[in-house]
Amino acid sequence: MNAGDAGEDRAGSGSGLRERKKRETRTALSWAAIRLTVERGLANVRTEDIAAEAGVSPRTFNNYFSGKAEAVAARQIERGRQIAEELRARPESEPLWEAVTNAVLERFALGLPTDAGKAPDEHWTAGVRVMLGEPALQGEFFKAAGVTKAELTRAVAERTGTDAGREMYPELVAAAVTGAVTVVSERYVAADPPVPFEELLRDAFGQLAAGLPEPRRKKGRGSSA
Amino acid sequence: MNAGDAGEDRAGSGSGLRERKKRETRTALSWAAIRLTVERGLANVRTEDIAAEAGVSPRTFNNYFSGKAEAVAARQIERGRQIAEELRARPESEPLWEAVTNAVLERFALGLPTDAGKAPDEHWTAGVRVMLGEPALQGEFFKAAGVTKAELTRAVAERTGTDAGREMYPELVAAAVTGAVTVVSERYVAADPPVPFEELLRDAFGQLAAGLPEPRRKKGRGSSA
DNA sequence: TGGAATTTTGCGGGGTACGAATATTTGCGT
DNA sequence: ACGCAAATATTCGTACCCCGCAAAATTCCA
Numbered sequence: 001m002n003a004g005d006a007g008e009d010r011a012g013s014g015s016g017l018r019e020r021k022k023r024e025t026r027t028a029l030s031w032a033a034i035r036l037t038v039e040r041g042l043a044n045v046r047t048e049d050i051a052a053e054a055g056v057s058p059r060t061f062n063n064y065f066s067g068k069a070e071a072v073a074a075r076q077i078e079r080g081r082q083i084a085e086e087l088r089a090r091p092e093s094e095p096l097w098e099a100v101t102n103a104v105l106e107r108f109a110l111g112l113p114t115d116a117g118k119a120p121d122e123h124w125t126a127g128v129r130v131m132l133g134e135p136a137l138q139g140e141f142f143k144a145a146g147v148t149k150a151e152l153t154r155a156v157a158e159r160t161g162t163d164a165g166r167e168m169y170p171e172l173v174a175a176a177v178t179g180a181v182t183v184v185s186e187r188y189v190a191a192d193p194p195v196p197f198e199e200l201l202r203d204a205f206g207q208l209a210a211g212l213p214e215p216r217r218k219k220g221r222g223s224s225a
Numbered sequence: 226m227n228a229g230d231a232g233e234d235r236a237g238s239g240s241g242l243r244e245r246k247k248r249e250t251r252t253a254l255s256w257a258a259i260r261l262t263v264e265r266g267l268a269n270v271r272t273e274d275i276a277a278e279a280g281v282s283p284r285t286f287n288n289y290f291s292g293k294a295e296a297v298a299a300r301q302i303e304r305g306r307q308i309a310e311e312l313r314a315r316p317e318s319e320p321l322w323e324a325v326t327n328a329v330l331e332r333f334a335l336g337l338p339t340d341a342g343k344a345p346d347e348h349w350t351a352g353v354r355v356m357l358g359e360p361a362l363q364g365e366f367f368k369a370a371g372v373t374k375a376e377l378t379r380a381v382a383e384r385t386g387t388d389a390g391r392e393m394y395p396e397l398v399a400a401a402v403t404g405a406v407t408v409v410s411e412r413y414v415a416a417d418p419p420v421p422f423e424e425l426l427r428d429a430f431g432q433l434a435a436g437l438p439e440p441r442r443k444k445g446r447g448s449s450a
Numbered sequence: 451t452g453g454a455a456t457t458t459t460g461c462g463g464g465g466t467a468c469g470a471a472t473a474t475t476t477g478c479g480t
Numbered sequence: 481a482c483g484c485a486a487a488t489a490t491t492c493g494t495a496c497c498c499c500g501c502a503a504a505a506t507t508c509c510a
Contacts, residue, residue, distance in 0.1 A: 018456070018507055047497070057459050062498060069364075096439045139294075139364030142371055146363065149404075160439055168429055171408045173437050179374075179400030183393055204393055211436035212398050214321045214385055243476060243487070272466070282490050287467060451510100458505070466497075474489070480482090 026064050026074070028054040033071035038127035042068060042134050069140040072131070076141060080148025080178075082107040087155045096160065097209045100177055101201065108181070109197045129189065145182060149174045180204040251289050251299070253279040258296035263352035267293060267359050297356070298365040305373025305403075307332045312380040321385060322434050325402055330423055333406065354414065370407060374399045405429040 032053035036045040047068060051061040065071040086107045090099040131137065152174035157164035164170045184200045207213075257278035261270040272293060276286040290296040312328040319327070356362065377399035382389035389395045409425045432438075 016508075021507090022457080046495095059459055059461090059499090060457085063458075066360075066498075068497090135291075138371065139368040142367030143364045146367055162440060167440075168408055168412065168425070169432060169437070169440060172405055172429055172432055175404030175408055176401045176433065176437060179404045180397055183396045183400055187393065200393070204397055207394060207397055208401065209436045211434045212394070212401060215387060215392075215394060241477075246476090247488085271464090283466095284468085284491075285489055288489075291468095292466075453510100454508085456505105456507075459503085461501090461503105463500095464498095467495090469494090470492090472489100472491075474487105476487075477485090479484090 025054065025056060025060075029056070029061060029064055030071050030074040033065075033068060034075060034131075037068075037072055037131050037134075037137075038124060041130065042072075042136055069137050072137055073140040073144045076144040077147050079108060080144060081151055083148065084151035084155045087152065088158065092159075096156070096173070097205055099159070100173075101205055104177075104181060104201060105198055109201075132189070145178050149178045152177060176208055177205075180208055250279065250281060250285075254281070254286060254289055255296050255299040258290075258293055259300060259356075262293075262297055262356050262359075262362075263349060266355065267297075267361055294362050294365040297362055298369045301366060301369040302372050304333060305369060306376055308373065309376035309380045312377065313383065317384075321381070321398070322430055324384070325398075326426060326430055329402075329406060329426060357414070370403050374403045377402060401433055402430075405433055 029050060032050045033045070036049055036053065045068065047061050048058045050068070050071065051058045054061075061071070065074065083103050087099060087103040090103060094102070132141070149171075153164055153171045156162070156173045157170035160170065162170050181201070181204075184197070184204050187200055188195065188197050254275060258270070258275045261274055261278065270293065272286050273283045275293070275296065276283045279286075286296075290299070308328050311332045312324060315324040315328060357366070374396075378389055378396045381387070381398050382395035385395065387395050406426070406429075409422070409429050412425055413420065413422050
């Protein structure tokens with residue numbers, strides 16, 4: 001195998017020194033890529049810098065990631081994977097929407113400034129907003145969402161006893177959920193008078209579960225949430 | 226302005242010679258990129274080849290597109306734009322879901338082999354399937370879907386008289402729709418006993434509009450759609 | 451402990467993206 | 481019709497990126 005290859009590289013698989021080091025290097029590289037990008041902007045970060053930051057040779061960087069963008073997005077993929085994992089772990093008794101909501105809240109909304117007492121660090125969050133807007137990264141972010149969708153599809157299929165190969169249902173749910181989470185996250189980050197993540201999420205999922213009913217507007221006013 | 230820049234470059238804007246030539250060059254480049262990629266695979270296409278195919282200098286290619294991937298995806302973006310446009314053009318009387326369904330069918334399902342009498346050309350369609358799977362392109366494809374989502378968001382907001390800045394509703398609808406269309410397209414392309422596009426689409430939208438109800442499975446079998 | 455499996459690394463080559471300067475084409479006023 | 485100004489295309493040069501290859505270093509396990 002060639003280091004970062006797609007083999008059974010899953011986060012918690014092997015326990016040998018080898019596997020652990022590989023995972024550590026991978027995380028270190030991804031983390032370095034993120035930090036440098038937030039601080040200087042993607043264009044001013046060379047792969048060489050990232051490698052140096054993680055303490056490996058430049059060539060090794062490309063053994064793990066095919067490019068800067070992929071390295072930055074690796075974190076999001078990991079988070080998505082954890083959400084799917086959490087969904088599988090929810091008790092069978094929970095209705096699907098409740099389980100999904102809880103899974104997202106459990107694994108996604110952790111460590112967010114409004115919810116935790118972290119130091120928001122204006123400089124950092126501003127940089128993050130810039131990073132999320134980088135055109136060269138958005139493709140990879142969407143791609144990450146695609147991976148998450150795939151994992152959620154499997155989890156939903158399992159949970160509802162549906163055959164994802166035959167029915168569209170699990171994939172439709174997964175697509176709607178990832179889409180909604182994306183929307184919610186953007187709103188959450190951009191909200192100027194900050195809004196609790198959970199509130200936005202429940203609102204969004206509520207609309208989805210209700211079939212996205214068209215808000216009948218009376219005369220001139222839009223209805224308020 | 227520098228050729229392919231983001232200015233008011235919209236498909237049907239200016240009518241001068243300048244604007245037209247620009248649009249023609251752009252389409253020629255995108256089309257060339259697609260054709261060569263389908264025939265040889267993305268890795269065996271140099272930007273130089275694409276430029277040559279379109280009859281411009283290599284440097285000019287990069288004045289229009291930031292890379293091969295973007296050039297290939299340009300077509301999809303255009304299609305998405307047309308769907309949003311069609312949605313705006315649907316009569317106000319149509320309920321939202323119906324209007325969306327019609328808009329998609331009108332502008333998306335055109336020229337599909339099963340529906341039209343085109344020559345399927347096995348060689349070509351096989352190449353297309355390969356292209357759609359190219360990892361280096363998927364990011365850009367997702368990005369294209371993102372652009373479409375944005376356009377749909379505006380169209381839905383207009384149509385339902387909702388303020389997309391305040392309410393999540395239009396964006397949620399747009400996200401769910403683009404997600405569903407993606408799922409449907411994949412199924413349609415992969416279906417071995419071919420299935421009509423319209424059938425899949427109505428099924429998917431039906432489930433969305435119904436709130437994606439969890440199919441209560443009885444004992445051992447999944448329910449059929 | 452010793453060899454097998456795996457990973458890291460340096461090197462080299464083919465390409466890509468883009469800034470700057472220059473040439474060319476188009477739009478438009480007179 | 482002419483010629484100037486603006487927009488666009490081209491040429492050239494540079495920095496960087498991605499990856500194949502094969503040698504060196506590390507880890508595994510019997």
